[in-house]
Amino acid sequence: MEQQRAARSTEEVVGLVAQTFLRDRAQFIDELSSLMRTQVPALDRDPRLRELMEAGTTDNLMEALQFLQNEATEDDVRAPERALVYARILAQRDVPASALIRAYRVGQAGFLDTAMRYAIEFGGPVSTPAIVHIVNRTSVYIDQVCEQVGVAYEQERDRWVGNRGGLRQQWVTRVLNGTATDADAAEQVLQYPLTRGHLAVYAWTDPHIDPATAVEVFDHLRMALAGVFDRAQGTLMVPVDEHEARLWFALPHEAAVDSAAVERLLSERGLPVRAVFSGYGTGIAGFRRTAGQADRARRLALLGGEHMARVLSYPDVAAVALLAGDIDTLREFVADQLGELAADNERNLWLRETLRVFLAGNRSYAAAATRLAVHRNTVQYRVRQALNLIGANPETHGADLYPRLALQATQLLGAAVLRPEAPHR
Structure with missing residues (x-):
């Protein structure tokens, strides 16, 4: 018992x-x-x-x-x-x-x-x-x-x-980590000119899409981008896993990526995929460099979640992508630079966007009004309110760098770097 x-x-x-x-x-x-x-x-x-x-x-x-x-x-x-x-x-x-x-x-x-x-x-x-x-x-x-x-x-x-995709992945991994010492052999296996100029793309689909459909999506993406980079001297696509892929385009010279145009292209073709683009690099060192840039842009996109645009270009977001490697420090930076404007609420959202466009447009009220499709007086009012919340002097020129960077971080990452709104009593 x-x-x-x-x-x-x-x-x-x-x-x-x-x-x-x-x-x-x-x-x-x-x-x-x-x-x-x-x-x-x-x-x-x-x-x-x-x-x-x-x-x-x-x-x-x-x-x-x-x-x-x-x-x-x-x-x-x-x-x-x-x-x-x-x-x-x-x-x-x-x-x-x-x-x-x-x-x-x-x-x-x-x-x-x-x-x-x-x-x-x-x-x-x-x-x-x-x-x-x-x-x-x-x-x-x-x-x-x-x-x-x-x-x-x-x-x-x-x-x-x-499978061949896995074999290409192994060789790309060796090139990226420096263990592939024979560039000619790597080029022969990959059928891609490693010694030329490169632009890298990191693409991924929703994990709920079945693997066979994801493969088709990546193939269609490669063909769509081949039209964008019509002077490419070679293309390499390597699976990362069943829902992610890396692509490289061998380009004779640097080419700027229009993120909005690429996003429209993906929508027109009905491709359920997100993509980030690197800057331009040459040779094997440039191949590695573009891979690192695409990786950082992808991490930024994932941090932003559904709030983030479907297409990002690393040169457009490089500073925030680097800072986002330590999201807690970036959140502190945003709070320090924006003060009360870093609180996550609807009013601050409009004030931040207005101030961001105003500063990016060289402090032109007229240009900001055109860009935002509002009256010039509305821009002036919002900018004044935003600067009051930050505690910044509107006449201080040359001190816009940090606030602009913080504002871009909030635009890209939203709630991930903002301070939650205090509940009302």
């Missing part, structure tokens, strides 16, 4: 631990994901990978909590589908399998550390058997899931590398 009471007490403690995890799930996932990214830097490449990792972590947490509280055997453990998708994406992106397994072990340690603290808090004298139960069941769950995601990774890796 005493043993039954102890067993029931242990079961109750485990249940309370699970309930607490569920209550604090969002905060725990955020902290655990941050820990995994810190300890496994290979997984901290961009916002999309972070989103995929958090989705898999959330599903694993829910499944693990269920496994703690039921009598399922190790043969009943199934890795969540989103965890398998994440493993396949890492395989396509050539992220080492060891990084994935390491993340699971870091996650396991973080989960157990928190679970044992909860068990001690709720268990009192029966916390030890509760902890033993949690450790044993968690180990069984993680071992089974690691084996399954490992198999999914290896199968996808074999499939991906086995």
Whole structure:
């Protein structure tokens, strides 16, 4: 009878631990994901990978909590589908399998550390058997899931590398990291002139689009852009994964990209894709440089989310893209430069846009009025209001650089860099 009471007490403690995890799930996932990214830097490449990792972590947490509280055997453990998708994406992106397994072990340690603290808090004298139960069941769950995601990774890796797109990806990776020492061999495999001038494009589709459709979208995108860069001396398209691709156009000279015109072209052709463009670079060093610029522009676009335009050109957003590498610091910069104008509300939105256009137009009220399609007096009123909120002197010339940069950051990133509006009492 005493043993039954102890067993029931242990079961109750485990249940309370699970309930607490569920209550604090969002905060725990955020902290655990941050820990995994810190300890496994290979997984901290961009916002999309972070989103995929958090989705898999959330599903694993829910499944693990269920496994703690039921009598399922190790043969009943199934890795969540989103965890398998994440493993396949890492395989396509050539992220080492060891990084994935390491993340699971870091996650396991973080989960157990928190679970044992909860068990001690709720268990009192029966916390030890509760902890033993949690450790044993968690180990069984993680071992089974690691084996399954490992198999999914290896199968996808074999499939991906086995096709020509995967082979091109491998060679491009070697060129970008400097391990491809034979430029002639690389050019022969890639069928692309690496020693000429380059402009890079990073494109991606919605993850809900099926892979076969995504391939067709990228092919149509390549053909559409071939018309834009009609003097290209070569084109290279390399898949990053099933929903992302890199393209390079070998150009004889620098060509400015009209983002608005490209966006209209994509809309006219009904292509469900987003794209960012690099600047111009020459030779293998320029090939690498344009890839880095396109990567930074893509990270900026992902940070902006649906608020961001479908098409970006790196030369147009270079300063903000560089600052966005540390989003917390950029948010502080915006707050310092814009003061009360950094509050996220409808009124400030119009004031910021008016001031941005006014400063970009060399402080011309007439030009700003034309651009915004409002009366000149409206522009004057809004500019005065905006400068009052910033605390800037409207007669101070030559001091526009930082405010203009902060205003561009708010235009591109919106709420990601703004201060939430204080709730009204």
